[in-house]
Amino acid sequence: MTPKFKAQAGTFESSDIMVLIEPVAEGSGRQVDISSTVMLQFEEDLKTCINQVLDVMEIENVHLIAKDKGALTPTIKARVETAVKRSLGIQEGTL
Amino acid sequence: MKNALGVEIPEYIDGLGELQPYQGVWNSVLKGDVASQTVPTVLKAQKAHVSKMCDSLEDAIKKSQPFDGMTVSCHHHLRGGDGVLMQAIAILDKMGIKDITLASSSLTSAHDGLVPYVESGMITRIFSSGIRGRLGEIISMGKLKHPAVIHSHGGRVRDIMSGRIKPDLALLAASAADEEGNATGAHGPSAFGSMGYADIDARYAKTVVVVTDNLVEYPCVPPSVRQHFVDYVVTVDSIGDASKIASGTTRITSSPMDLRIARIAATVIEHSGLFKNGMSFQVGAGGASLAVAKFLREDMKRKSIQGSFMIGGVTSYGVDMLEEGLFKAIFDVQSFDAAVSTSVLNNPQHIEITCDQYANPNNCGAMTNKLDVVVLGALEVDVDFNVNVITGSSGEIRGASGGHSDTASGANLSVVVCPSFRGRLPIIMDRVHTVVTPGESVDVIVTERGVCVNPSKPNLAAALKKAGVNVVDIRDLKKEVDSMTGIPAEKKLGDKIVALVEYRDGTIIDVIKNVTNLE
Numbered sequence: 001m002t003p004k005f006k007a008q009a010g011t012f013e014s015s016d017i018m019v020l021i022e023p024v025a026e027g028s029g030r031q032v033d034i035s036s037t038v039m040l041q042f043e044e045d046l047k048t049c050i051n052q053v054l055d056v057m058e059i060e061n062v063h064l065i066a067k068d069k070g071a072l073t074p075t076i077k078a079r080v081e082t083a084v085k086r087s088l089g090i091q092e093g094t095l
Numbered sequence: 096m097k098n099a100l101g102v103e104i105p106e107y108i109d110g111l112g113e114l115q116p117y118q119g120v121w122n123s124v125l126k127g128d129v130a131s132q133t134v135p136t137v138l139k140a141q142k143a144h145v146s147k148m149c150d151s152l153e154d155a156i157k158k159s160q161p162f163d164g165m166t167v168s169c170h171h172h173l174r175g176g177d178g179v180l181m182q183a184i185a186i187l188d189k190m191g192i193k194d195i196t197l198a199s200s201s202l203t204s205a206h207d208g209l210v211p212y213v214e215s216g217m218i219t220r221i222f223s224s225g226i227r228g229r230l231g232e233i234i235s236m237g238k239l240k241h242p243a244v245i246h247s248h249g250g251r252v253r254d255i256m257s258g259r260i261k262p263d264l265a266l267l268a269a270s271a272a273d274e275e276g277n278a279t280g281a282h283g284p285s286a287f288g289s290m291g292y293a294d295i296d297a298r299y300a301k302t303v304v305v306v307t308d309n310l311v312e313y314p315c316v317p318p319s320v321r322q323h324f325v326d327y328v329v330t331v332d333s334i335g336d337a338s339k340i341a342s343g344t345t346r347i348t349s350s351p352m353d354l355r356i357a358r359i360a361a362t363v364i365e366h367s368g369l370f371k372n373g374m375s376f377q378v379g380a381g382g383a384s385l386a387v388a389k390f391l392r393e394d395m396k397r398k399s400i401q402g403s404f405m406i407g408g409v410t411s412y413g414v415d416m417l418e419e420g421l422f423k424a425i426f427d428v429q430s431f432d433a434a435v436s437t438s439v440l441n442n443p444q445h446i447e448i449t450c451d452q453y454a455n456p457n458n459c460g461a462m463t464n465k466l467d468v469v470v471l472g473a474l475e476v477d478v479d480f481n482v483n484v485i486t487g488s489s490g491e492i493r494g495a496s497g498g499h500s501d502t503a504s505g506a507n508l509s510v511v512v513c514p515s516f517r518g519r520l521p522i523i524m525d526r527v528h529t530v531v532t533p534g535e536s537v538d539v540i541v542t543e544r545g546v547c548v549n550p551s552k553p554n555l556a557a558a559l560k561k562a563g564v565n566v567v568d569i570r571d572l573k574k575e576v577d578s579m580t581g582i583p584a585e586k587k588l589g590d591k592i593v594a595l596v597e598y599r600d601g602t603i604i605d606v607i608k609n610v611t612n613l614e
Contacts, residue, residue: 038488040489040584040586041584042519
């Protein structure tokens with residue numbers, strides 16, 4: 001599936017992550033930009049975690065920006081899933 | 096050679112000399128192997144009625160006859176508002192003085208301006224109980240010529256008495272002083288309270304300069320620093336930013352996490368067997384640590400307990416407890432807010448003490464040795480109860496040893512309060528990155544997820560369990576936390592030793608290596 005709208009989920013609070021999604025043209029692939037207060041400790045983990053959610057949701061073409069303040073894995077997955085759903089216009093289960 | 100914690104300690108470091116490995120908390124005292132006070136006092140005789148007043152800070156520094164390789168010392172009672180040390184270093188630099196050893200009782204956010212002087216090689220050695228901010232980062236990158244030495248507050252007194260630190264010029268900022276150099280921090284526009292760290296510098300430095308922005312009519316009372324140690328007095332426009340030196344009163348945290356940890360810690364104290372009339376108590380000024388005082392205050396009132404004394408690191412919260420009669424006296428080496436200065440000045444039960452009396456391991460009356468309960472913070476703890484309060488998550492220097500190891504060693508009950516993880520970084524490690532306080536002197540670690548009791552205190556663990564405290568094995572707690580946060584990537588470290596952590600007896604308890612991924 002391909003995101004249609006700009007969307008976001010999360011906050012800039014400590015232990016949360018802000019995820020922004022921008023639609024891109026078909027075939028341009030995934031671009032994931034991450035910044036994090038724990039980049040030195042958890043960069044690989046953040047990348048893996050975000051890509052796993054994109055894989056499950058079959059999102060191949062997207063620009064995802066994540067600004068992390070030390071969120072735990074379940075928080076990261078929930079924020080990415082919500083942002084993606086909003087960008088697809090599938091709002092069920094999200095506010 | 097390896098020390099008692101298995102850390103490889105070099106026998107000799109260029110520029111600092113021979114090192115002794117840490118052998119245990121009380122090893123030096125038990126063996127009688129303590130540094131003697133071999134440093135002679137300085138002959139300062141002068142004729143009657145000679146003026147000590149100087150025209151400017153520059154004039155005073157010139158009179159001290161500065162030279163390459165000298166040691167400049169100061170106290171950190173001005174904290175983040177200090178405006179004196181940076182002025183002095185700039186003057187020395189202008190005079191072309193090089194190879195300076197800086198021996199401040201601590202360094203704060205006000206001292207990031209030292210960075211260019213370290214990078215240019217003007218400052219080549221640093222002794223301090225704390226190093227923070229950009230200065231900590233560039234030292235961690237290896238930019239200080241010789242390794243920095245991190246000492247405790249008590250250890251610094253011992254360092255000066257034994258000649259490890261030999262101050263040539265002591266610059267002692269005071270919020271009030273007179274023409275003879277009697278000086279205090281208890282009053283004046285830039286009041287900062289106790290001047291406890293300055294006493295040792297006044298007694299041992301070759302040249303002692305009192306720097307004030309508030310010259311008062313002779314005599315200055317109380318004379319925290321006394322005239323017979325002081326060579327020169329100089330007035331400056333300002334000793335610093337009063338709002339960053341001390342302001343208002345200290346508030347208790349509103350963070351639910353800190354309050355929960357503090358509530359549990361107060362319960363631990365209540366059931367430790369020490370919660371009774373005559374208890375003595377020290378608490379830190381930050382977050383969960385200070386919040387313990389709030390709950391202890393309620394518990395003491397509820398059970399009609401009157402304590403003996405508090406020491407520290409004094410906040411207005413401690414002053415309130417003194418005034419309510421919950422404790423009979425405060426022994427104050429360092430005051431944290433403006434309200435405390437007033438109490439130091441006016442309340443005879445609020446007693447200003449020197450750092451020597453506070454925590455020097457080599458005297459016969461350190462207050463820390465008479466302490467029942469201390470509550471301390473931590474950046475990291477480990478499964479052997481060692482505590483790190485100096486290096487951050489990347490291995491960078493960003494904290495302070497302060498009185499941590501002094502009070503932990505002396506107190507009957509040393510309680511460390513910390514969250515089990517901070518912003519995804521687990522706090523309980525297999526081994527802390529840098530040991531400042533050895534686990535031998537830590538009794539209890541209190542987190543929001545459980546209380547860990549040092550296995551050397553089985554009776555305490557049993558008493559706490561009986562009282563309904565959630566006592567957990569520290570290794571189990573570590574596993575639980577790791578499963579939530581994940582395991583952080585390895586730190587990127589080089590082979591260069593950028594700092595030594597001196598235990599309070601002068602032995603080396605740990606070394607800090609350079610960090611390669613800092614910019």
